[in-house]
Amino acid sequence: MTALRSYVSGAWHTPPDEGAPVYDAVTGEQVARVSSTGVDFAAALAYGRRQGAELRRLTFHQRAALLKALGSHLREHRDELYALSARAGATKGDSWIDVDGGIGTLLSYSSKGRRELPNATTLVEGEPEVLSRGGTFAGRHLLTPLHGVAVQINAFNFPIWGPLEKFAPAFVAGVPSLIKPASQTAYLTARLVELIVESGILPEGSVQLVCGDVGDLFEHLTEQDLVGFTGSATTARRLRTHPAVVERAVRFNAEADSLNCSILGPDGDVELYAAQLVTEMTAKTGQKCTAIRRAFVPRERLAEVTEAVRARLEQVVVGAPLVEGVTMGPLVSLRQREEVRAAVKALGGEVLFGDLDQVRVEGADAQAGAFMSPILLAGDPDRAEPHEIEAFGPVSTLMPYESAEQVVDYAARGRGSLVGSIVTEDLGFAREVVLGLAPWHGRLLVLDRTDAKESTGHGSPLPVLVHGGPGRAGGGEELGGVRAVKHHMQRTALQGSPDVLTAVTGVWTPGARRAEDVHPFRKSLAELRVGDTVTAGPRQVTDEDVAHFAEFTGDTFYAHTDEAAAAANPLFGGIVAHGYLVVSFAAGLFVAPEPGPVLANYGLDNLRFLTPVKPGDELTVTLTAKQISPRENADYGEVRWDTDVTNQNGESVAKYDVLTLVAKEAR
Numbered sequence: 001m002t003a004l005r006s007y008v009s010g011a012w013h014t015p016p017d018e019g020a021p022v023y024d025a026v027t028g029e030q031v032a033r034v035s036s037t038g039v040d041f042a043a044a045l046a047y048g049r050r051q052g053a054e055l056r057r058l059t060f061h062q063r064a065a066l067l068k069a070l071g072s073h074l075r076e077h078r079d080e081l082y083a084l085s086a087r088a089g090a091t092k093g094d095s096w097i098d099v100d101g102g103i104g105t106l107l108s109y110s111s112k113g114r115r116e117l118p119n120a121t122t123l124v125e126g127e128p129e130v131l132s133r134g135g136t137f138a139g140r141h142l143l144t145p146l147h148g149v150a151v152q153i154n155a156f157n158f159p160i161w162g163p164l165e166k167f168a169p170a171f172v173a174g175v176p177s178l179i180k181p182a183s184q185t186a187y188l189t190a191r192l193v194e195l196i197v198e199s200g201i202l203p204e205g206s207v208q209l210v211c212g213d214v215g216d217l218f219e220h221l222t223e224q225d226l227v228g229f230t231g232s233a234t235t236a237r238r239l240r241t242h243p244a245v246v247e248r249a250v251r252f253n254a255e256a257d258s259l260n261c262s263i264l265g266p267d268g269d270v271e272l273y274a275a276q277l278v279t280e281m282t283a284k285t286g287q288k289c290t291a292i293r294r295a296f297v298p299r300e301r302l303a304e305v306t307e308a309v310r311a312r313l314e315q316v317v318v319g320a321p322l323v324e325g326v327t328m329g330p331l332v333s334l335r336q337r338e339e340v341r342a343a344v345k346a347l348g349g350e351v352l353f354g355d356l357d358q359v360r361v362e363g364a365d366a367q368a369g370a371f372m373s374p375i376l377l378a379g380d381p382d383r384a385e386p387h388e389i390e391a392f393g394p395v396s397t398l399m400p401y402e403s404a405e406q407v408v409d410y411a412a413r414g415r416g417s418l419v420g421s422i423v424t425e426d427l428g429f430a431r432e433v434v435l436g437l438a439p440w441h442g443r444l445l446v447l448d449r450t451d452a453k454e455s456t457g458h459g460s461p462l463p464v465l466v467h468g469g470p471g472r473a474g475g476g477e478e479l480g481g482v483r484a485v486k487h488h489m490q491r492t493a494l495q496g497s498p499d500v501l502t503a504v505t506g507v508w509t510p511g512a513r514r515a516e517d518v519h520p521f522r523k524s525l526a527e528l529r530v531g532d533t534v535t536a537g538p539r540q541v542t543d544e545d546v547a548h549f550a551e552f553t554g555d556t557f558y559a560h561t562d563e564a565a566a567a568a569n570p571l572f573g574g575i576v577a578h579g580y581l582v583v584s585f586a587a588g589l590f591v592a593p594e595p596g597p598v599l600a601n602y603g604l605d606n607l608r609f610l611t612p613v614k615p616g617d618e619l620t621v622t623l624t625a626k627q628i629s630p631r632e633n634a635d636y637g638e639v640r641w642d643t644d645v646t647n648q649n650g651e652s653v654a655k656y657d658v659l660t661l662v663a664k665e666a667r
């Protein structure tokens with residue numbers, strides 16, 4: 001058997017040596033060999049950086065569309081990935097988390113990229129900051145993709161989801177990835193990367209793969225590269241203190257192990273609690289960084305919970321993952337089982353369920369595969385071990401607590417976790433415990449009878465929410481929607497005149513030049529430029545207008561209708577026009593009524609009424625094209641218009657962004 005190939009510098013590399021063996025978790029047969037001998041790491045990084053230029057030429061929307069195509073392509077190969085995954089011990093349910101979860105993450109980032117990012121190659125963040133009295137000097141935050149490679153080191157337990165959840169935000173940002181899977185399951189990631197490369201969907205160089213150890217890769221990291229690591233706290237510590245990482249301040253994100261807790265409230269539903277605990281103990285055979293390791297229950301409910309959990313653990317069927325009825329497969333390897341057994345011994349405590357040395361196995365040779373029984377331990381929360389030792393298998397420790405304050409203290413002894421859950425119907429308890437736990441957790445789930453049915457569960461990181469945790473959990477943050485994309489970009493505070501800010505960012509900044517010729521609503525997306533403006537007005541607001549608007553809409557709030565009451569209002573001191581009347585009049589002023597390239601108004605953003613409008617005031621509106629974002633697969637795009645409504649004294653009475661859809665070509 002030849003060792004797995006790596007994909008570096010645009011070609012498949014076959015190692016010249018045999019490499020180290022990897023074994024099937026179920027049968028113990030050799031399933032692959034792994035070696036990175038002969039990989040030129042410096043060249044691979046340099047190649048990735050060069051190819052990054054290609055990727056950066058694409059817009060966020062173009063990259064997002066490629067992710068979608070890739071997700072669909074991988075979906076066609078699910079069955080193959082599921083079959084391979086079973087060799088690592090994964091049941092169908094486990095593979096669903098890994099394979100479908102990974103594809104789902106690609107699709108989620110594709111959708112986020114198209115909806116929340118502009119069709120551009122750079123990003124501006126927040127509103128401009130005016131830095132001078134005269135308005136000639138302003139600042140705003142500009143985000144550009146780093147010019148390096150995102151080196152992604154993954155743990156063995158999620159060979160598909162792990163690489164994909166790191167790759168997706170890097171790709172949307174415009175940064176190429178170099179994926180290094182854990183050796184024990186590298187054959188799955190290798191097949192994934194083969195599928196990606198064979199598809200030809202991504203620009204060449206977007207993804208590289210190194211199977212085997214990383215050799216001198218870290219020596220060649222530069223200031224523009226990033227490292228995304230998932231694995232044990234020990235490896236994380238070693239890598240983040242690598243001299244190259246330290247000296248060159250390489251952006252380093254770590255997702256490490258953590259002793260996640262689940263807390264049953266004094267009134268919480270025991271069945272919900274027990275069901276979730278058993279799911280977390282057995283899904284992926286407990287080899288999940290988010291699994292529940294510490295189960296806290298009120299002391300007086302300990303016996304009740306023990307029985308409920310035991311009853312559910314009795315139902316667990318251990319065996320070959322593809323055999324009908326099996327609900328929990330083996331651990332990934334015999335070595336991993338030895339590590340889990342050693343950790344259970346070190347944890348100590350009475351065994352409430354399970355047997356460390358024996359287990360009934362369905363459909364496989366119990367001696368050959370890495371099978372083990374789920375183990376429920378009784379723990380003393382005042383001892384250090386349950387808060388320090390991670391048994392990375394189907395193992396959890398049940399512990400009593402006396403009060404909300406005490407359980408918060410116990411939870412914090414884990415010194416930082418990825419996730420915690422609280423099962424309670426009591427909102428006061430939920431609030432107290434959540435606020436106590438939050439500084440120690442990256443994610444918190446409150447489970448009750450209302451959300452239980454639809455909840456995605458304790459163990460599932462979601463692409464739209466932050467994944468990661470403080471302290472022992474690695475101190476990193478992954479996912480969380482667009483925030484993970486931004487992690488791969490440099491945020492620069494750009495200072496200059498409004499014209500400079502507009503020219504650089506492509507987003508019109510107040511104070512910048514405006515062009516007023518043809519009405520901008522008569523221009524197609526091809527003709528329209530940022531800064532194109534129409535000024536319309538004035539129009540006087542009369543008493544009759546206000547009274548008519550009140551009657552017509554039914555908005556007869558006293559400030560618009562009752563002279564005496566309005567006079568007593570400390571903000572108005574008399575009748576004022578409705579804010580929506582002002583907005584409606586503004587629309588009436590700036591509209592170009594005949595059919596043309598503007599197809600629809602789909603909303604307003606950031607509407608603020610700044611100065612009251614009184615009958616007799618005269619309104620003028622200035623509408624300026626602020627941002628133009630053509631859609632990739634449609635014959636129109638979005639235009640955001642800066643809108644400023646002023647009165648006869650030049651004071652702004654309302655400011656907002658009008659959002660429209662505009663045809664790409666003249667109609």
Ligand code: NAP
Pocket residue numbers: 153154155156157158180181182183184212213214230231232233234235236238239254255256257258288289390392418473474
């Ligand atoms: P690990 O031994 O720390 O390995 C993790 C990764 O680091 C593997 O790809 C490994 O490659 C690589 N690695 C090891 N030593 C290295 C070195 N000196 N230089 C560069 N790379 C090195 O962890 P694991 O056993 O695979 O995974 C289990 C652990 O990961 C558990 O503790 C679990 O809690 C944690 N985990 C955390 C998360 C999370 O999101 N926070 C998710 C999953 C797992 P080789 O396999 O080739 O050695």
